[in-house]
Amino acid sequence: MDRDEIFRVLRAFEAAGLEYVLIGAAAMGFHGLVRATEDLDLIIRATPENVERLRAALREAYDGDPQTEAITSADLLGDYPAVRYYPPTGDLYIDVLTRLGDAARFETVDAETKEIDGARVRVATPAALYRLKKGTVRAIDRQDAAALRERFSLQDDD
Amino acid sequence: MTDTRVEKYRSIDDMNSAPARSAPPSDFERFLRHCARYWAVAPRTYPRGVFRFRTIEDAQRAKPGRTDSTS
Numbered sequence: 001m002d003r004d005e006i007f008r009v010l011r012a013f014e015a016a017g018l019e020y021v022l023i024g025a026a027a028m029g030f031h032g033l034v035r036a037t038e039d040l041d042l043i044i045r046a047t048p049e050n051v052e053r054l055r056a057a058l059r060e061a062y063d064g065d066p067q068t069e070a071i072t073s074a075d076l077l078g079d080y081p082a083v084r085y086y087p088p089t090g091d092l093y094i095d096v097l098t099r100l101g102d103a104a105r106f107e108t109v110d111a112e113t114k115e116i117d118g119a120r121v122r123v124a125t126p127a128a129l130y131r132l133k134k135g136t137v138r139a140i141d142r143q144d145a146a147a148l149r150e151r152f153s154l155q156d157d158d
Numbered sequence: 159m160t161d162t163r164v165e166k167y168r169s170i171d172d173m174n175s176a177p178a179r180s181a182p183p184s185d186f187e188r189f190l191r192h193c194a195r196y197w198a199v200a201p202r203t204y205p206r207g208v209f210r211f212r213t214i215e216d217a218q219r220a221k222p223g224r225t226d227s228t229s
Contacts, residue, residue: 003190029189036196038222070208080210082217090204091197093222100214116186138218 002091009040009061009094010119016057019045021111023124023132024095025144030114030123033147039084039093045106046081046098048073054096062087071096104132126152 006026013020022030024041044050051073058068065088076083081098099105110128114121124132126148134145134156148154167173183191204222211217 003187003194006190026186026189029192030186032185032188034185034189034192036193038193038197038202067207075210079212082211082214084209084211084217084220086204086206086208088206090206093204095217097214114186116184 002089005061005087005089005091006040007117007119009057010116010121012057012061013054014120015060016053018053018057019050019106020054021106021109021122021124021128023097023109023129027124027129028144028148030116030121031126031129031148031151033144033151035144039095041095041097043097043100043104043106043109044076046077048077051076058085058087058094062089100132127154130154 020042021027021044022040022042024039025035025037026040028035044054051071055068055071058071059065062068067088068085071083071085076096076098081100083096085094085096087094109132110125111122112125114123130145130148130152133141133148136142165173165176165179167176202222209220211220
């Protein structure tokens with residue numbers, strides 16, 4: 001995962017006005033819980049305008065990659081709320097969600113703005129990450145939830 | 159005191175309980191460095207393009223070279 005690429009993507013999100021929240025390992029990293037990952041995970045607001053902002057941001061970040069046209073609001077607002085984009089750089093991939101299970105969507109994930117190297121990034125709060133991860137079946141998510149609970153003294157009703 | 163590069167402890171417990179001193183890059187920069195090391199040790203080749211999934215579980219099952227070690 002290339003640092004410059006990550007910042008290019010995050011700055012493109014900001015420049016496009018994308019309404020998103022970073023979740024997953026990158027969000028954990030913002031909160032000081034560091035583990036390796038190969039992807040960026042984000043929840044975006046589920047509107048056609050916002051999906052267009054996402055496409056615009058990825059086009060900007062990846063030299064107009066025509067593959068970004070396959071990211072559509074018909075999918076993300078319809079039967080495919082999870083879309084994975086593999087950029088041409090090949091160094092990472094980006095998972096975009098409009099809803100996660102029955103409950104979690106952009107509007108329900110508490111977030112805060114972090115500033116890093118001139119980029120403003122919307123990041124899920126530790127409590128929001130904990131809520132997303134604590135009920136899932138994957139071992140890595142359970143480990144993340146335990147780490148969040150310990151680091152931030154979270155309770156099960158957080 | 160702050161310039162010394164050698165720290166001495168009477169026990170391994172004392173050593174383990176002492177925080178490692180380091181220049182403080184941001185947490186996110188630490189995360190990026192950690193990922194860069196991971197990538198150097200275990201490089202991957204990804205496909206190109208856009209893939210869509212009906213659920214996050216489907217997406218997680220489709221992670222390339224999926225293990226439970228990263229996400």
